[in-house]
Amino acid sequence: MTERIVWKSIASASKNRSDNADDKSLITELNEPHALLPFLQLQPATSLTRLYQSPSSCLSIFRLLDAVERQLTMNLLWLDSAISLSTMGAWVVQDKKKVYDDALDMLSRLHILNIHAGKLSLNTSFKTSLRHAITGGGTTGSFGVPAERDEKRPPMGIEGLDGYALERLFSTLWCHRELANIRKPSQGVLYLLQRSGLMSNHHGSLPQITSSGFQFLLHPPHAQLWDLLLQYLHMAEERQMDLVEVLTFFFMLSTMELGKEYLTENLSQTQKAMLDDLRDYGLIWQRRASSRRFSPTRLATTLTSSSPSLPTAVGAASSQQGFIVLETNYRVYAYTDNPLQTAVLNLFVSLKYRFPNLVVGSVTRDSVRRALNNGISAAQIISYLVTHAHPQMRKFNPLIPVTVQDQIRLWELEKDRLKSQEGYLYTAFASQADYEYVLEYAKQLDIVLWENNTKRCFFGSLDGHSNIRTFIERRTSGAAD
Template sequence: MPSVDIANPACDPATHEDDPHLLLTFLQSQSQNALTRLYQRPSSCLSVFRLLQPLQRQLVMNLLWLETAVPVSTMFAWVTREGRSVYSDSLSTLARLHILPSSPVKLALNPTFKASLRQAVTGGGSSRSFGVPVDPDRQYPAPNINTLDAYALERWETILHYMVSSGTGHYPTRPSQEVLFLLQRSGLMTNAHGGALQITSSGFQFLLHSPHAQLWELLVQYLYMVEERQMDLVDVLSFLLMLSTMELGREYSTENLTATQTAMLTDLRNYGLVWQQSPSSRRFSPSRLATTLTSSSSPLPTSQNSGTGPHGEGFIVLETNYRIYAYTDNPLQIAVLNLFVTLKSRFPNLVIGAITRESVKKALANGITADQIISYLTAHAHPQMHKNKPLLPVTVQDQIRLWELERNRVKSEEGYLYTSFASQADYEYVLNYAKQLDVVLWENPSRRSFFGSLDGHANIRGFIERRTAGNA
């Protein structure tokens, strides 16, 4: 079992984030039985521990080596008045994860979680929870780290390229059908006219996230599909968490995997998480996408990160005349810009374009909002732009929002027009009933007519029929 430094900030994605990790939110919705099975694996406990908030990890470490439970009052005495709210929230989160009891009189870790995390920290036992490394094969040598990085980057950018190229008909490489189904199921893409998939507003927001957040968004959606695919959820979770503890550049055996985990290898190859010489190979290598699943390290080579420039900097310069200068040669970044920018010139490391009414209207038609466009420009602004106060020209921001308002001036909604009432009393009686249901979209008292929403029609029609029958 590998030695693990659980206190290393480089392996700690929660150090700089206050929001709970997507996976922890998913785990909190699972049953105690499923989590207890998951906690039987030391690698799973270590990975979950890494994803906890700092105070939550501190509580776990305080209790990990104790043989007896601690009274709640004793632990509470260590908490300052200012920290009581955060302390209570931490206890609640650990209880929902079934790491601590729900209504404790005394605090003690879940015995299964405690035993497995102890084993992960000390390196004892032979559970093979961290994978089974294999010796190099002279005939089919394992790929080096650079090859694995290139492989992961190609697979991941294939997915992102397909998303940003949707609707154009020009796809550098088409992802597998399983990946396309996942993109559609997660709401990042939808069926457009003609049956082709097209990026949604959620899909564009997805492009604004870091590669690490993007990867977990897809994996959590993958977890939601496990039951209908008749896969064992605990096996799926434990394999993903096991991958996050493996060593980049090493090969591991498939012989210790369950049937569910073996079937997962096909999906993980499509996402670029694992590399195999062939689908039938009995060994695999995790890519950086997999080994950083529970780490704050970048899941892709830093120099080619699709979110920022070569050194983690922004690359966009926006002028008050709506002209954009993008200092990049990354095809994916250029494709994203093309969603809302009219590109005019392209040089080896520079793209010039302009934000126009037509380009913004095209983006709005694809479900991209004005705030999302402004957020993207802000997130990827060149360092020189940060000298400006405000960062982006106010005139450009206002105009983008005005173009959105211009498009949204008229809204259509289905419903029914009610007219030809016998008397003013009948009209007011029915109108008041419809207003109580909050389904009136428009009214004209002078013509004794009003327009009701589609959802309220059945109730209004029944009310009119009952009133007519009563009068008769």
């Protein structure tokens, strides 16, 4: 009876969250998986079993599960034998049966849950490791090996780690002249950004943000970080890295304590090789590349937690509360000192003045066309303005002035009026008869894109040029004979 009450409380939790949200939308929110879970589902069972031998990995994955999946896991964790599906199903209220079934399916695809002969049980490796993580058993060093404090060389403080992580995060998320005062990202970071489609590099010029990259900047900081790490995981096998060891190290970092130093001796060769990359991404700090110690930053320790991943309130507060004021005269006031946000605004706003905590500019035809030429759409510009609108603007309906929205869309339509297509221009015909004869043949091939009878010329598509040229040569040689 106690378990049934627990399950009823979880199933009805959505009703107590908000008076304004309907039950269906909250169930969707409850079951929306973390970005890493679909990736784990694609991994073979043998790899996941190896991963589950690490207590820190099991604890981290447990954190990523939703409430019902965690409750299911905890109900099975301390059972020594399997439990029948009918017994477990009796604990679930009928109107939440789908939520329960979805949770079973998710745990099964992650190979956390075994369903055999109508009975449920946890993966043996996962159960043993999670028990050790909760009770403190085991001596595997799964949560890292803390280094003894060195009074001569004390570890960097939390404030210093936050500043270091911010600098590396900005240089990773953005490569632009506007951020010249921030350390230039390494070639590995540039390759990761270009490989993920967030940046493009044409003819050796400075990397430019793509349409996907701009959409990426609309995501919360925690989601941005995992998007980059997922791309890193996809690259791991190409670099002949052990994917299980890479995942294990990420999970180990997420369970470490901020402000402490840890030893590198217990790390595998793959994990030691990752240290260079993780320094560039701002997840760890080392005094030197050859140092036997490292400190995780807040970006690393919050990978699997609900705590904010941004090290300081600079940007975290402005991202959550909004910092942009947009007037009907297209004037933009951005209350921020965040260099990343300033650089993003510069993509579609003509900046005029900069003050310590304020940037002033205007949305102009030229600034919007510059963004459009870089692959950023009008809808993305408007979405960014809405996402980061100042709290004062949220008092208005609509939030963004309609005149500004319509004008941005009109500038996009203006750009789309002209379309380029490769082909050949046929002109200088000897007579009107020759022109009409060749034109008629081109129309039969359906390759005529434009024609001007007055000037005796027409424009044909690229793929039909060989046929037209052969036809003209045959007609010319026939006339000569």
